[in-house]
Amino acid sequence: MTTTETYGPYGGRYVPETLIPALDELTEAWAEALADPAYLAEVEHLGRTYTGRPSPITLAPRFAPGKRLYLKREDLNHTGAHKINNALGQVVLAKRLGKSRIIAETGAGQHGVATATACARFGLECVVFMGSEDMRRQAPNVERMHLMGATVVPVEFGTKTLKEATSEAIRDWITNVETTHYVIGSCVGPAPYPEIVRELQAVIGREAREQLLEVEGALPDVVVACVGGGSNAIGMFAGFMDDAGVRLIGVEAAEAASLGGGRTGVLHGSRSSILADSDGQIADAHSISAGLDYPGVGPEHAYLRDIGRAEYIPCTDEQALDAFQRLSRTEGIIPALESSHALAVIDDIDAEYIAVCLSGRGDKDLAEVLAALGRTS
């Protein structure tokens, strides 16, 4: 791993000069941490005693009759999604760097909650940037962050969602880089972030591979995950990357399909496949799930698409809503709207033995779902 590692033509660092020393420092600290048994042991211990790892796998026979569909239950993690794996790992890393202040951007609020949680646990100051539209859609998560002592800064420009919150977080980091670590919530951003987030989420795929081998004695035909920035997907895929026989399928929101409908460009510090017009102007993504409502995606996914190792398919809001209700009714598990996108395509996949990353739980989405279904809560 080098400081300039890219994924084919993707990745890199497209940031102001002032951030380069901080990215160099982070790259070095990360390499040292990865080689330090004490860091790995602390992250593993937190996972086991705080997050609730390993998360189980659950067979879903009523949801997918005639198939062997396994759900990797990241919804059962403390704070309700996979985001905590990354937040804890990065906050422990920030402590090693001697940073006392943590900033983060958040869309659905899950990454903000995960970061606020990790900061409360370690007594660090936490500032979370969040689009005001997302604050409205995800009010319970805003309250959670407040309860855990974080400051939530509303971002009022543009579409008032994740894209603008990310720009605002980068601006803060440029100003306060000496004291502050920026906890990016997905496998996006300038190097070394995509690499760090991938490694911290790879625990999902590592566990899933071992658990599936144990119950089935074989690897799955297909592994599926939803893709916003791409962190739960890359973490899940990481476990099966070298198993050539395992198909990897990422599911994007149809109107936020940076991989299916994007073009090569630069967004938030790295080159990837992004939603933009021919002038490079970033397009407005749309999804019913705030966590997928982002016009960019991690550079490694763009690379995996290009080399044909992973496939990426779209899913509409309606399909996701159907899957949300169907998993609730057939299995007694209310999935996050994001994860519902991955569930929605299962019927169309021509394979019997499938593993899906259930990236989070759906409690946070109840108001949004009821409104979409024309009911009130």
Ligand SMILES: *Cc1c(COP(=O)(O)O)cnc(C)c1O
């Ligand atoms: C944030 C989030 C996502 C999307 O982010 P990725 O980086 O693509 O994983 C998906 N599912 C849940 C539950 C989330 O909170």
